[in-house]
Amino acid sequence: MRTKQQNAIILKRRQWLLIGLLMLIVFLSTASLHFIKEQSSRHQTQNKKKTVPVVTLNDKTAESGSIEQLVNKEHPLPSNYVPSDLVDLSLKSVRPVRMRKEAAAALTKMFDAASRDGITLSANSGYRSYADQKTIFDRHVQNMGEAKANAISSKPGESEHQTGLAVDLTCAELNGDLQETFANTSAGKWVAAHAQDYGYIIRFPKGSERITGYTYEPWHLRYIGVDLAKKVKKSGLCYEAYLNKYGKQAK
Ligand SMILES: [Zn+2]
The missing domain is CATH 1.20.5 (Single alpha-helices involved in coiled-coils or other helix-helix interfaces)
Incomplete structure (x- = not known):
């Protein structure tokens, strides 16, 4: 017991x-x-x-400073690249925005045309230097780790914003923020339908995430010139896939 x-x-x-x-x-x-x-x-x-397709670059898409230059994770810009023709944007914007002269003029035309259709667009961000991008990327890495930061943001040198040819757009409904819901706003719909007429493409379209390496960004526009923008839009492809298919052809 x-x-x-x-x-x-x-x-x-x-x-x-x-x-x-x-x-x-x-x-x-x-x-x-x-x-x-x-x-x-x-x-x-x-x-x-x-x-990720192997992109065959031609003189224009490979040349540093060219309007058509492909810039992405595989084709970064040198840290010392600064466009020589940056101008202050005199358009509605969340903060002071600078872009290259030709892209700024085209964006002005686009904002005016949108305004005539009763749409008010606003720019959130344009040219960003290598150092600006480093600050942004480092902050994202701290908040969410490198893998996620790399999908929603760019390492310095890999951002199109350093070209001075990219702009992030927003509208009053989003209080100046950058959100995927921009695509559902009247401003976002207008941009998706008309951007190419002013030389801009939605650079990170839905469904191309595995090629571009970025999540869908209906707000991020890249200026590549009217002719090419219309062709890319018509193809239904993202820029990498378009260049992969048609990049060898002389324009
Ligand atoms: Zn952007």
């Missing part, structure tokens, strides 16, 4: 054993979940790499 004291000790031991067992189960399931996640994200990264 066990004494009451012995019974109590055995019960206590069993309790500890149970707690230990539970902790082991929790630890093992957390570890295996982490492992699965790691594996699938590695798999996705590999897939992402596979779908």
Whole structure:
């Protein structure tokens, strides 16, 4: 016969054993979940790499400072690249915005045309220097880690904003913010329908995330000139895919 004291000790031991067992189960399931996640994200990264087309660049798309220059994660700008013809934008904007002269003139035409259709557009961001981009990217990395930061933002040198040919647009409904819902606003719909007439394309379209390496950004426009913008729009392709298909042809 066990004494009451012995019974109590055995019960206590069993309790500890149970707690230990539970902790082991929790630890093992957390570890295996982490492992699965790691594996699938590695798999996705590999897939992402596979779908990036090899872009054949011509003189215009490869030339530094060219209106048609392709700038992305694989084709970065040098850290010391600063466009020589930046001008202050005299359009409605969230903050002072600078762009290259030709792109600024085209954007002015676009804002005027939108205004005639009863649409008020606003610029959120235009030219950003290599140093500006480094500050932005570092902040995103701190907040969300490098992988996610790289999908929604650019490392310095890899941003089109350094070309002075890219602009982020917004409208009053979004209080000047950059959100995917811009696509559903009357301003966003107008931009999607008319940007190419002023030489701009929506650079990171929906469905091209694995090629561009960026999530859908209905607000980010890139100036490439009217002729080319119309062709890219008509093709239904993102810029990389368009250049991959037609890039060898002389314009
Ligand atoms: Zn942008």
